[in-house]
Amino acid sequence: MDIVVCVKRVPTSDTAVKIAADGKSFDPAGVQYELNAYDEFAIEQALQIKEKLGAGSVTVVTLGPKDAQKELRDALARGADKAVLLVTDKWVFDSWSAATVLANWIKTVPCQLVLCGRQAIDADNNQLPPRLAAMLGFGCVTEVGKLELADGVFTAERDIEGAREVVTCRTPAVISCQKGLNAPRFANLKGIMAAKKKPLDEVQAAMPEAAMVIESMSLPPARAAGRIVGNGADAVPALIAALRNEAKVL
Amino acid sequence: MSQNILVVAEVRGGAVKRPSLEAVAAATRLAARNGGKVIALAVGADLDAACATLATSGAHQVVAAESAALAKFSGDGNARVVAEQARAHGCGAVLMAHTAMGKDLLPRVAALLDTGLVSDVVDVDFANGAYTARKPVFAGKAFVQVRAARSPFVATLRPNNFEPVTGAAAPVSKVAAQAGDLMSVVKEIIAAASDKVPLQ
Numbered sequence: 001m002d003i004v005v006c007v008k009r010v011p012t013s014d015t016a017v018k019i020a021a022d023g024k025s026f027d028p029a030g031v032q033y034e035l036n037a038y039d040e041f042a043i044e045q046a047l048q049i050k051e052k053l054g055a056g057s058v059t060v061v062t063l064g065p066k067d068a069q070k071e072l073r074d075a076l077a078r079g080a081d082k083a084v085l086l087v088t089d090k091w092v093f094d095s096w097s098a099a100t101v102l103a104n105w106i107k108t109v110p111c112q113l114v115l116c117g118r119q120a121i122d123a124d125n126n127q128l129p130p131r132l133a134a135m136l137g138f139g140c141v142t143e144v145g146k147l148e149l150a151d152g153v154f155t156a157e158r159d160i161e162g163a164r165e166v167v168t169c170r171t172p173a174v175i176s177c178q179k180g181l182n183a184p185r186f187a188n189l190k191g192i193m194a195a196k197k198k199p200l201d202e203v204q205a206a207m208p209e210a211a212m213v214i215e216s217m218s219l220p221p222a223r224a225a226g227r228i229v230g231n232g233a234d235a236v237p238a239l240i241a242a243l244r245n246e247a248k249v250l
Numbered sequence: 251m252s253q254n255i256l257v258v259a260e261v262r263g264g265a266v267k268r269p270s271l272e273a274v275a276a277a278t279r280l281a282a283r284n285g286g287k288v289i290a291l292a293v294g295a296d297l298d299a300a301c302a303t304l305a306t307s308g309a310h311q312v313v314a315a316e317s318a319a320l321a322k323f324s325g326d327g328n329a330r331v332v333a334e335q336a337r338a339h340g341c342g343a344v345l346m347a348h349t350a351m352g353k354d355l356l357p358r359v360a361a362l363l364d365t366g367l368v369s370d371v372v373d374v375d376f377a378n379g380a381y382t383a384r385k386p387v388f389a390g391k392a393f394v395q396v397r398a399a400r401s402p403f404v405a406t407l408r409p410n411n412f413e414p415v416t417g418a419a420a421p422v423s424k425v426a427a428q429a430g431d432l433m434s435v436v437k438e439i440i441a442a443a444s445d446k447v448p449l450q
Contacts, residue, residue: 017391026392093387095357096366096400124387126369127357130325134361139433140325142354155437160350161267163442169434211366211400215382218393249410 001056001171002110003046006102006132007039007075008092009068010122017219024214025091035071038117040184041177046115047079048182049149057081059109063092063101063205076195077187083198086205094210095125101205102128103135114174118143129176139169143178253286253376256336257309258346258355261292261300262439269347269409271307276374276412277345278308283376289313289339290420293331293427295321301422308417313339315427322436323351327429329358334428336363341402343381345374348406360404367404368396372411381405 011017011031018027046058060075061084062068072083086105092098106114114136119126133140139154145164146157154169158178169175187195229238244250255277259270270290277288290309292300297314304312315331332355336344344359346352348370360367372393373384381403384395 011388013389015388015391017388019392026388093394094366096360096364099361122388124370124385124389125367126353127360127367130354130357131361131367133326134329134358140354140358141434142325143350158350159442160439164440165350165436166438166440167434167436173433209399211398212368212396213399214394215397216395217387218395220386220390220393 001049001053001112003049003056003058003113003115004106004109004111005039005042005046005058005060005075005080006114006116006128007043007060007062007071008036008117008120008122009033009062009064009071010036010120013037013121019217019219023216025217033067033071035074036117036120038119038121038177038179040117041179041181042115042117043075043078043080044182044184045147045175045177047185049113059084061086061102061105063088063098065089066202069200072200073195074187076198076200077191078185079191081198083200085200085202087202088205088207090207093123093125093214094212095127095131096211097208099128099131099135100208103132105203106132106136112172114138116174116176118176118178129174133174136172136174139171139173140175141167141169141173142176144175145178145180147175147181253281253284253342254339255281255286255288255343255345256332256339256341257288257290258332258344258352259290259292259300259304260347260349260351261294261297264296264299266292266300266303267347267349268414269349269407271303271414272409272412273345273347273407274304274307274309275415276407277343278415278417280343280374280376280381281310286342287311289341291315291332291335293317293320293328294323305420305422306416306418308415309420312420312422314422314424316424317427317429319429319432320427324429324432324435325354325358326434327432328355329362330430331427332359333362336402343403343405345405345407348408352406356404356406363402363404365400365402365404366398367406368398369406371405371407374405374407
């Protein structure tokens with residue numbers, strides 16, 4: 001099975017977001033980057049499927065800046081066979097244009113399975129995997145926490161509100177990976193050395209104009225100070241009333 | 251372009267989930283700004299009870315797209331039906347709640363309609379001929395205000411963020427949905443072992 005894993009280079013999860021001077025993007029000054037955490041589950045799943053089948057290939061692709069070579073080399077060191085960097089200098093926010101570029105590229109390579117993280121933790125769009133599936137004519141299961149493959153059919157389990165869903169999906173397929181699907185491996189020294197000789201191709205991405213245009217970016221309002229509504233069991237009705245009528249969370 | 255707004259209802263166990271009613275309420279607010287009609291869409295089988303709920307949710311019209319093959323959710327099958335209904339009603343916007351089903355379904359609908367999608371929306375508006383929406387990024391450490399540059403506008407709305415409304419009884423129509431060749435289908439829903447109360 002030829003597997004394509006879509007990954008994204010994102011600001012580290014502990015980044016203190018600052019707004020750039022244009023008021024429409026984040027200030028990249030001092031920001032450290034890493035492989036999107038959910039994508040690690042996708043890479044691991046691809047490697048496990050290849051190892052189990054004893055055949056096929058794992059190609060890791062990203063849409064991002066040239067610096068994303070580092071994250072791709074990391075994926076190669078873990079065991080991927082090949083990496084492709086679709087180069088764009090702008091921060092990728094709009095999923096329609098990102099999916100357009102990625103789907104067009106995937107159509108040019110042998111591919112029966114696309115694996116992605118459930119979402120990138122920068123834009124939090126949570127939509128690329130099912131988008132790709134529709135554009136490629138593939139089946140799709142999103143936010144998968146357990147995955148099995150038998151006779152070309154996936155059986156996937158995913159959490160939904162208050163329950164767990166079991167979904168069957170034919171190949172070719174797009175699967176988006178949720179935390180808990182597997183335990184991602186680290187690259188060892190042998191893998192890191194081998195990764196230096198593995199192919200990493202760069203292709204200039206032809207990004208279309210965004211379908212969703214960012215007009216402004218802002219920080220959330222500062223949190224107001226807390227309020228003590230009372231003490232002990234006597235305060236419970238007042239607390240419930242406040243949660244229901246003021247905070248509107250119940 | 252018509253400004254009709256299609257709201258895709260999430261029906262589980264024959265009942266409409268509350269976040270879907272919130273999405274209808276948000277749609278009615280937009281319709282009041284651009285003069286469109288709100289069409290609530292339920293897809294699947296045994297939809298009578300769900301349609302009765304949707305009829306008084308503020309929608310101007312309720313459509314039941316019935317298909318025995320879609321009695322259980324299929325991401326690709328449901329997406330084809332929703333995209334077809336969006337085209338049939340000339341919709342300028344398609345909304346759904348940002349739930350497990352909404353996150354799975356609406357991106358496919360947006361892809362079939364070759365348009366953008368803004369997810370996990372906490373506020374939505376229509377002004378100067380364009381839809382705008384506000385959503386969190388970086389796990390809520392910042393927010394972006396986006397403007398839709400392609401049509402239709404497609405959005406998933408964060409639950410517990412828009413108050414449901416009650417409206418006059420809207421007409422309900424039924425259409426036979428063409429499920430097509432299904433690639434992915436829900437086989438089973440297992441009740442969670444946890445005794446946590448779902449917050450939606």
